[in-house]
Amino acid sequence: MKKSWQIFWHFFFWISMISFFMFIAHNNSKIATVNLLVTFVGYGAINIGLFYLNYLAFIPKFLDKKNYGKYVLYVLLAVVVVGFFKYGVGWIFHEYILTGRNGKTINFASYYTSALFTSIIFILLSLLLHFTVDWFLNERIQRDLENQRLTAELALLKSQINPHFLFNSLNSIYSLAYQRADNTPDAILKLSEIMRYMLYECNDNKVDLAKEVQYLQNYIDLQKIRFGEKCYVNFDIDGIISKQQIVPLLLISFIENAFKHGVANDPASPILLKISVDEGSLHFYMHNKKHLLNRDAAGGIGLVNVKRRLKLLYPGQYHLNISDINDTYTCELSLVL
Template identity: 70%
Template sequence: MKKNWQIFWHILIWISIIAFFLFLIHNDKMTMHRTLVIFVLYGSINISLFYLNYLLFIPRLLNRKRYGMYAVAMVFTIIIYGVGKYGVGLMFKQDVLVHMKVMMSFWSYFTSTLFVSIIFLFLSVVLKFSVDWFLNERIQRDLENQRLSAELAFLKSQINPHFLFNSLNSIYSLAYQQSENTPGAILKLSEIMRYMLYECNDNKVDLAKELQYLQNYIDLQKIRFGNKAFIDFKIDGQVTDQQIVPLLLIAFIENAFKHGIANDSLSPIRLLISVDQEHLHFYIQNKKHSNNRDDMGGIGLNNVKRRLDLLYAGKYNLDIRDEIDTYTCELSLVL
């Protein structure tokens, strides 16, 4: 079907060009018969020369870097077409070869048509290389999109195991302590995993669902700490129909609980999310353990940084401040 459309557009363009010249040049001094011979008949001959080069010589010789053979083929083709055009001219002497009542010789006519033949050959080369360039660009874009999609799928596949690993560690701690909160933690984890498995398959999700997912994770952590986890979580602005890339913010909260002090009521984890219709500002700060030697971040933050680069390129600003006593992350992005 696509090839049929290409043929249709080629035919339409050539008909339009010939019709344009017929309209532009035809006048009382040029008979209709002579006009048809010169512009329709010879136009068709030159068009055949165009496609001979476009469909045969360029793909089989020029594209394969057989430059010598291509040059020889061009010379022979120009000669053969020159002879052929002169032969056609002999059939329509008065319209083609007679100029001011003088009969043109072969060489005079050949040299006069040489430039026209070269023009059509040149145009076929320009069109072929232009089409090939656009096709190659599209192929490269498709390959790049496929590569980025594969990379995003890989990054996203890392999120579930990474989150599950941390959460199971928390639940294991509760089970080890024989805490009565263990069943509630398992139920909360199942709700979180249901969201991650069934509602995060699209490129973007409703911001309201993503914020509820963050709240569920915070509730799970509070259960882990025996409701002694202190986090100041606020949402400013109206959450309506905004959308966001799923599982983008959780890494910051995970790291706050993993590396920070969560059970100090005087220094709670501070989490503020401000939203409007087109922007989101995320702020989280936690107090650091004095003996915490682990690098802040790990897989989670490296993952989210890469996803931001791929999905919000030029539309986000991430500021991470690793200070002596506190660790702060601020993310601003265009939704």
């Protein structure tokens, strides 16, 4: 909030409070208007001045710097001096302030004690405001730091996807080149289309689901080029995907694992992939037969990555179930788009 607005709201608050208490006092007593003005406006200005003396001077200069001894000393000195000042104002307006309803003059001890009590209340109010503002500022700083940390972590996780994907894809193309396959150029062209999407379409927090599905299809096509006619994959889409959005590069790790660790050349056990979209939710299903001899000795980062991204980007809005038993691997993911 700009400083000018802060001053305005502080001014508005005090004017409102003084007016409110004057209205209450006027309706519940027969005190003269002049008496009310002197009491609430004059003494209100003194108390408000003490409030800001503590809030703007004593607290930042002594309390925030943990110089507690000086802080207590200056506050006590200010309260004592303001108490005498209030009595001086009361003496000037003797007939309105120091004269009771019975016509007798209020003695110094009673009046001064009351003045000290009021001053201490405004000191405590300024302390309460200070600690409240500090608490909210610290909360906001903590939230900002947490958001920055999560943003940095997500950026790191996303940056890991491209090298991981490229590493696996280049292995596939290397296999084609090693075999001197005629469709190697087609594989390279398909990879360039995939990388173009990853570089230029995935910079936003979410992308169109239709584009993400096309990206997955391109990857599957790349794998079909690699395996040739012996690649058996069933990829089904159910529901309307043109009006939905999803976090980019979220599902690719599952499909990569299906080709990397699964059996894609068995017509009896094809890789099954299905995406169903219904009323703002997505259900992804994958099932493949495992290639027991085709394991990544270094351990993959893909699934660890996607699990962490799901936790950060869809907290409480997803359910992931992975079944890795015997010679089959099944993955089911449901999330709110």
